[in-house]
Amino acid sequence: MAASKYILVSLPLLNGQSANATWSNLYQSVSNIAFDIPIYKFQMPDLRVGTLDSLLSIGDDLTKTNAFVEGVTCKIRREIEEIERFTGSQSLSLCVNGVPVEIYFTRFSWDEAKYPVMAPIREIVNTIQESVAKLDIDLKVRVAEYTNAKNHLSNILRQETGSLLVRNLSSLVRAEDIVSSEHLTTLLVVVSKFRQKDWMAKYERLSTFVVPKSSRKLHEDNDYALYNVTLFRNVTEIFKAAAHNEGFQVREFEFDPTTMGRQLEELERLQCDKDHLHKILQQWCYASYGEAFSAWIHICTIQLFSESILRYGLPPTFLAAALAPKGKDEQKVRRILDQLSGGANSMFWNDEEDDLAMVTLIGGEGAAYPYISLTVNLPT
Numbered sequence: 001m002a003a004s005k006y007i008l009v010s011l012p013l014l015n016g017q018s019a020n021a022t023w024s025n026l027y028q029s030v031s032n033i034a035f036d037i038p039i040y041k042f043q044m045p046d047l048r049v050g051t052l053d054s055l056l057s058i059g060d061d062l063t064k065t066n067a068f069v070e071g072v073t074c075k076i077r078r079e080i081e082e083i084e085r086f087t088g089s090q091s092l093s094l095c096v097n098g099v100p101v102e103i104y105f106t107r108f109s110w111d112e113a114k115y116p117v118m119a120p121i122r123e124i125v126n127t128i129q130e131s132v133a134k135l136d137i138d139l140k141v142r143v144a145e146y147t148n149a150k151n152h153l154s155n156i157l158r159q160e161t162g163s164l165l166v167r168n169l170s171s172l173v174r175a176e177d178i179v180s181s182e183h184l185t186t187l188l189v190v191v192s193k194f195r196q197k198d199w200m201a202k203y204e205r206l207s208t209f210v211v212p213k214s215s216r217k218l219h220e221d222n223d224y225a226l227y228n229v230t231l232f233r234n235v236t237e238i239f240k241a242a243a244h245n246e247g248f249q250v251r252e253f254e255f256d257p258t259t260m261g262r263q264l265e266e267l268e269r270l271q272c273d274k275d276h277l278h279k280i281l282q283q284w285c286y287a288s289y290g291e292a293f294s295a296w297i298h299i300c301t302i303q304l305f306s307e308s309i310l311r312y313g314l315p316p317t318f319l320a321a322a323l324a325p326k327g328k329d330e331q332k333v334r335r336i337l338d339q340l341s342g343g344a345n346s347m348f349w350n351d352e353e354d355d356l357a358m359v360t361l362i363g364g365e366g367a368a369y370p371y372i373s374l375t376v377n378l379p380t
Contacts, residue, residue, distance in 0.1 A: 004102060004379075007325075007333075008042060008300060010308040010318045010372040011340050022319045022340065029336045034329055038106070042320035045110035045117050047124075047305050049314065055306050058122050062303045065129050069299050072136045073292040077379055079143060080285045083278070094379050096290040102378050105297055106322055121302060128295045135288050142284055146277040153270040160263070164190045164224040169253050170263060172219045172226060178255045179230045184211070186230045187239065188218075190249040196225050199248060203227075206242040207235045226251075300374055307372045322376070334369070341371040 013022055023041055030039050049055070077094065084092075096104040110117065115124045159168045169188060179186045191199040196217070204210050209232035219226040231239055240250045308318045325333040 004324060004377070005326075006038075006105070006322050006376045006378060007330075008304060008320070008322050008374040008376050009337060010044075010304050010312075010320045011337065012312045012342070012371070013317045013319065014340075014342055019317075019319045023321070026319070026321060026336065026340055029340070030323065030325075030333060033332045033336070034325075037326075037329060037333065038322075038324040040106040040322045042301075042304075042322045043108055043110070044301065044305055044316075044320045045112075046316075047117050047121060047302065048119065049309060049316070050120060052310070052314075054120070054122065055310055058125065058306065059310070061122075061125060062299070062306060065125055066296070066299050066303055069128065069132045069292065069296045072132050072139070073289065073296050076135070076139060076285050076289045076292055079139065079281070080289065083282050083285065087278075092286065094286070094289055094293070096294045101290075101293055104294070105376065105378060108297055108301070110301065111294070111298065115298060121306065125299070125302060128299055132292055132295050135292055138284070139288070142277075142281050146274070146281045149270070149274040149277050153267075153274050156267060156270060160267070164219065164221055164226050164251075165249060168263065169226070169251060170256070173228075173253070173255060175255065177216070177218055177228050179214075180255070183232055183234075184230055185233045185236060186214075186228050187236070188251045188253045189215075189227045189229060189243060190224050190251055191227055192247070193220065193223055193225055195247065198246075199227060202246060203229055203243075203248075206246065207231065207239040209235045210239065297376075300376060304372055304374060311372055318372075337371055337373075338369065341369070 011022055011026065013019060027039060030037050080094070093100050095101065115127065159166065160171070161167060173188065177186070189199070189203075200215065203215050204212055211230040214230035215227050217225050217227055229239075243250050304320060305316070308320075309316060312318050323333055
């Protein structure tokens with residue numbers, strides 16, 4: 001699943017310019033570079049600022065929470081990709097409440113019902129952190145349940161269809177292939193495909209009391225053949241040891257005519273369990289991806305807002321925008337953003353000492369530019 005890279009930025013409103021005027025300048029300048037560069041005004045909520053000290057104290061937490069929420073979002077997306085690859089099903093659009101994620105992002109609207117803007121920012125961040133942590137735990141549990149069911153079924157199928165050395169023999173042996181009485185018993189022996197003549201020449205002499213001409217081939221696969229042999233019970237262990245020394249593998253087997261039916265029922269049950277858990281996991285992933293993605297964009301919005309206040313001061317006067325330049329166009333767009341932020345002459349970014357202070361204060365990607373910048377990679 002490919003990703004579309006967006007840069008989410010906030011620009012200061014210089015020289016008393018309005019947000020609309022700054023947006024007009026940005027839109028026109030970017031359009032002059034290339035008409036097809038996606039650019040959107042990003043709607044910022046009027047969050048409760050609190051004190052600058054509270055914003056400073058939450059700065060590191062925001063960066064860590066952003067990374068955590070993005071990580072969980074990516075894990076759910078990778079699980080969806082794995083499910084689609086395993087089933088060969090066509091990729092479905094990833095959505096938030098029925099809206100494709102790219103449209104949700106570019107037309108973002110703060111969810112006031114879930115995250116009231118009058119709540120303290122730290123409280124909102126904690127709410128998001130807790131809800132996404134629960135999604136992370138749920139994902140691990142559901143993936144583990146599905147993986148265990150899939151592995152259990154695979155092991156059973158391997159026993160049914162694998163090499164004669166390990167597979168279940170019930171479906172290969174009929175009642176007439178087995179002799180079982182007070183004195184006689186039948187053993188099943190796995191012989192290399194290339195040593196079958198050797199077996200036929202030696203089996204009667206591997207111990208005393210082997211019934212002559214009692215061995216018959218019951219099944220053959222790519223590497224081995226399965227033979228039966230009838231002998232007296234009291235020489236069973238001697239025969240097994242001698243067969244082992246000759247390189248013939250005696251399989252432990254007890255014939256039960258009801259075994260085959262029980263195994264088929266067990267296979268059907270395991271297949272149904274696996275399919276059911278797979279369907280539940282797939283439905284959960286699609287629903288939870290939207291929830292996790294929405295939480296991530298809300299965290300990005302909070303981080304953009306908080307860092308903008310710390311960079312530009314109060315009251316909040318800045319323009320937020322989302323752009324998706326490709327290749328070399330990104331450098332050109334960055335130069336435009338530098339210019340609209342005042343560049344090296346900006347009152348917010350004016351000497352090396354301030355540069356270092358801002359790196360310490362805010363950190364992260366935004367510290368590399370005279371404006372705040374976050375990278376958002378959207379699945380397409």
